[in-house]
Amino acid sequence: MANHPSLTGVATESHAVPNHAAEYANRVPAPEGYWHIALPRWGYSFLLEKRALAVNIGLLIALLAACLLYLSLGNVPLAPSAVIPAVLGKGDMMTAFMVQELRLPRLIAACFTGAAFALSGILMQTLARNRLATPGIIGIDNGATAFAVASIVGMGVSIAPPAMALAGATTAAVLTFGLAAGSGTQGYRFIVAGIGVGAVFGAITQLMLAQVAIDTANAAYPWTVGSLNARPGGAVQLLGIGLALGIVAALALARSLSLLRFKDATASGLGVRVKARRLQVLMLSVVLTAFAVAVAGPVGMVALIGPEIARSLSRARHVPILAATLAGALVMLLADLAGRTLFAPVEIPVGIVTAVVGGPWLIWILMRPQRSRP
Amino acid sequence: MKDAVTSLPSAVSSASRRYAPRTWMLILLTALVAVSVVSLLIGAGEVGPRRVLGLLQNASDSEAQFIVWELRAPRTLIGIAVGISLGVAGALLQAISRNPLAEPGLLGVSAGAAFAVALALVLGASAATLRISVAQLGALVGCICVLSVARFRGVGNDPVRLVLAGAAFSGLLGSLTSLMLLYDQRAADEIRFWVVGSLAGRRLDDLVAVLPSLLVAAIAVVVMARPLAALALGERAASGLGHHPTLIRWVAVGCVALLVGAATAIAGPIAFVGLVVPFVARAFAGPDIRRTLWFCLPIGPLIVLTADIISRVVVAPSELPLGVLTALCGAPVLIAVVRAKRLPML
Numbered sequence: 160m161a162n163h164p165s166l167t168g169v170a171t172e173s174h175a176v177p178n179h180a181a182e183y184a185n186r187v188p189a190p191e192g193y194w195h196i197a198l199p200r201w202g203y204s205f206l207l208e209k210r211a212l213a214v215n216i217g218l219l220i221a222l223l224a225a226c227l228l229y230l231s232l233g234n235v236p237l238a239p240s241a242v243i244p245a246v247l248g249k250g251d252m253m254t255a256f257m258v259q260e261l262r263l264p265r266l267i268a269a270c271f272t273g274a275a276f277a278l279s280g281i282l283m284q285t286l287a288r289n290r291l292a293t294p295g296i297i298g299i300d301n302g303a304t305a306f307a308v309a310s311i312v313g314m315g316v317s318i319a320p321p322a323m324a325l326a327g328a329t330t331a332a333v334l335t336f337g338l339a340a341g342s343g344t345q346g347y348r349f350i351v352a353g354i355g356v357g358a359v360f361g362a363i364t365q366l367m368l369a370q371v372a373i374d375t376a377n378a379a380y381p382w383t384v385g386s387l388n389a390r391p392g393g394a395v396q397l398l399g400i401g402l403a404l405g406i407v408a409a410l411a412l413a414r415s416l417s418l419l420r421f422k423d424a425t426a427s428g429l430g431v432r433v434k435a436r437r438l439q440v441l442m443l444s445v446v447l448t449a450f451a452v453a454v455a456g457p458v459g460m461v462a463l464i465g466p467e468i469a470r471s472l473s474r475a476r477h478v479p480i481l482a483a484t485l486a487g488a489l490v491m492l493l494a495d496l497a498g499r500t501l502f503a504p505v506e507i508p509v510g511i512v513t514a515v516v517g518g519p520w521l522i523w524i525l526m527r528p529q530r531s532r533p
Numbered sequence: 534m535k536d537a538v539t540s541l542p543s544a545v546s547s548a549s550r551r552y553a554p555r556t557w558m559l560i561l562l563t564a565l566v567a568v569s570v571v572s573l574l575i576g577a578g579e580v581g582p583r584r585v586l587g588l589l590q591n592a593s594d595s596e597a598q599f600i601v602w603e604l605r606a607p608r609t610l611i612g613i614a615v616g617i618s619l620g621v622a623g624a625l626l627q628a629i630s631r632n633p634l635a636e637p638g639l640l641g642v643s644a645g646a647a648f649a650v651a652l653a654l655v656l657g658a659s660a661a662t663l664r665i666s667v668a669q670l671g672a673l674v675g676c677i678c679v680l681s682v683a684r685f686r687g688v689g690n691d692p693v694r695l696v697l698a699g700a701a702f703s704g705l706l707g708s709l710t711s712l713m714l715l716y717d718q719r720a721a722d723e724i725r726f727w728v729v730g731s732l733a734g735r736r737l738d739d740l741v742a743v744l745p746s747l748l749v750a751a752i753a754v755v756v757m758a759r760p761l762a763a764l765a766l767g768e769r770a771a772s773g774l775g776h777h778p779t780l781i782r783w784v785a786v787g788c789v790a791l792l793v794g795a796a797t798a799i800a801g802p803i804a805f806v807g808l809v810v811p812f813v814a815r816a817f818a819g820p821d822i823r824r825t826l827w828f829c830l831p832i833g834p835l836i837v838l839t840a841d842i843i844s845r846v847v848v849a850p851s852e853l854p855l856g857v858l859t860a861l862c863g864a865p866v867l868i869a870v871v872r873a874k875r876l877p878m879l
Contacts, residue, residue, distance in 0.1 A: 296700075338868050338872065339872070348871045351634070351696050351867065351868075352868050354696065354697070355864040355865070355867040355868040356868070358804070358805075358860045358863070358867070359860065359861060359865075361860065362856075362857045362860035362861045362864070363861075365854060365857045366848075366853060366857055366861075369848060369851065369852075369853050369857070370848050384711065459704065502716060505715060505716055507712060507715060510708075511712050511715075514704055514705060514707075514708035515705065515708050515712065518702070518705025518708065519705065521697075521701040522682065522698055522701045522702060522705075525682070525694060525698045526698075
């Protein structure tokens with residue numbers, strides 16, 4: 160947990176001779192708010208920020224509590240005490256069936272998609288140095304949706320939705336970045352170019368839905384607003400694998416990410432290969448978005464809210480990758496829970512819940528005087 | 534692609550220098566008449582141009598007669614009205630916010646109108662009676678909300694940030710609208726085909742019902758044209774010339790609400806028309822708002838009717854929502870404006 164290599168003066172030190180690390184750890188006191196963790200056997204030592212650790216553990220506990228709540232509430236309320244054995248396959252048949260077959264898969268899908276959206280959001284925000292530049296806002300979600308809907312309504316292609324979503328997300332990213340190339344990836348022009356690209360893909364989605372039979376269109380509809388109801392088989396597993404690899408890759412990139420927030424010149428002066436890292440971060444973000452869209456459709460705003468929560472909680476100098484991921488999963492879970500239960504028996508697609516909550520938040524961010532960069 | 538997008542406005546404006554504005558106006562009006570005729574001739578169904586032209590010789594083809602006069606003629610007239618309303622509203626909104634990206638659809642004014650209508654339906658009003666005034670009220674509230682965000686510190690200085698605020702606002706209202714429709718099946722059935730934005734199946738009565746508000750708005754715009762042109766010189770210059778900037782703004786906001794509300798009440802929320810029309814009109818007319826407004830009159834209907842004709846033909850025998858087509862041709866214009874080296878400040 161939370162072993163972000165820190166940026167402060169005595170940053171990551173690795174030595175060939177094991178004893179040096181231990182000596183170093185003993186000799187140099189850790190900065191305030193940090194623990195100095197030394198692993199002499201591997202010749203490695205790093206600073207662990209206390210606050211980051213606390214935030215991550217807190218978010219994890221909140222996420223577990225939300226999971227319990229998610230499994231308990233629904234059309235048939237269950238007691239939390241009955242849910243835990245049911246997850247493990249014990250308890251009475253009916254409860255076990257309901258938990259294991261109905262709620263648990265959806266819970267896993269919600270956690271995975273929320274985590275993937277938020278992770279890809281914080282990557283994109285850091286890349287663009289703009290807290291509003293989330294994949295949903297710059298049109299990548301819509302690109303992925305358009306292509307995935309094309310595969311669902313069968314526009315002459317029979318490629319699985321995740322692959323199509325990946326193709327669409329890549330297309331949209333290339334278009335947005337290409338079209339905004341003149342004005343750079345910073346600033347709001349880039350974002351409005353993305354809004355334009357997103358509008359085109361949204362219209363293409365509508366175009367395809369208008370052409371097919373009403374039943375097919377209805378089948379594809381939850382997708383266009385973002386819902387956990389229609390989860391194409393296999394997509395969740397793929398997302399799980401992609402998410403695990405993505406978190407590892409993002410943590411490996413963490414140091415470069417922190418430095419990418421500075422000017423290009425500063426970052427490359429500190430030893431970051433800016434262009435290569437940018438491309439890696441962008442690809443990671445696009446892939447995560449595409450896989451998440453393939454499961455749940457374009458659920459907006461999670462990519463905005465998750466990182467925002469993580470940043471305000473951790474107040475850190477680093478990029479709070481793990482905290483954003485956890486917060487994203489938490490937000491998605493709570494939003495889907497609200498959508499399932501608030502207006503029961505009518506079920507509100509999770510994308511609508513997040514848009515209703517996230518819209519005012521976005522406006523507030525826009526109106527707030529700008530103090531800090533992401 | 535890159536050159537085509539960026540050189541479009543400059544190509545049009547260099548072409549506009551070749552002829553006098555009056556000549557261009559005549560050309561545009563001729564084009565508008567031609568497009569209107571095509572709109573009568575072409576449809577998604579079986580009644581093609583030949584059968585319609587046959588009506589001129591013998592009037593025995595009752596099916597063609599019905600389709601042309603009962604369906605296509607009202608639709609064409611409504612298209613003209615919607616095009617004029619949205620185009621003029623866009624030009625007004627851009628003039629008072631001094632922002633070339635301000636557009637009723639992008640800024641959430643149309644979404645406000647749609648939301649108000651959906652709310653009224655869910656609360657139990659029947660569709661036809663209240664729709665227009667409710668839509669206009671919603672448009673007014675949406676307009677005031679988004680412009681007050683724009684006057685907030687920071688946002689107003691940056692044209693592009695206003696668009697983002699508008700996108701957030703209309704996204705929020707859109708979600709709330711679909712939330713209500715999800716909850717109320719009856720209302721959903723009543724306006725399902727309206728919320729997507731289309732000219733199909735609208736009757737002449739709808740147009741007659743909005744005519745009074747269009748007339749009021751037209752008179753106000755004629756009176757406002759000079760003060761608006763003065764306002765383009767800056768607030769101080771405008772007050773020095775004897776105008777009241779605040780009053781001008783409020784009247785313009787009222788006009789936008791009347792126009793957008795009326796257009797939305799008939800055709801549903803249609804985005805991007807209010808962006809494209811003033812953009813093209815400015816290329817012909819130059820920076821003067823008075824000329825721009827005049828050029829919006831033929832260009833608005835021209836664009837809406839063309840999009841409508843395409844929407845009938847492209848997926849015949851079914852039809853495409855008009856909003857889809859306007860987004861497809863409007864978004865590139867948005868990107869072109871944003872890509873310009875220096876954003877044209879109005």
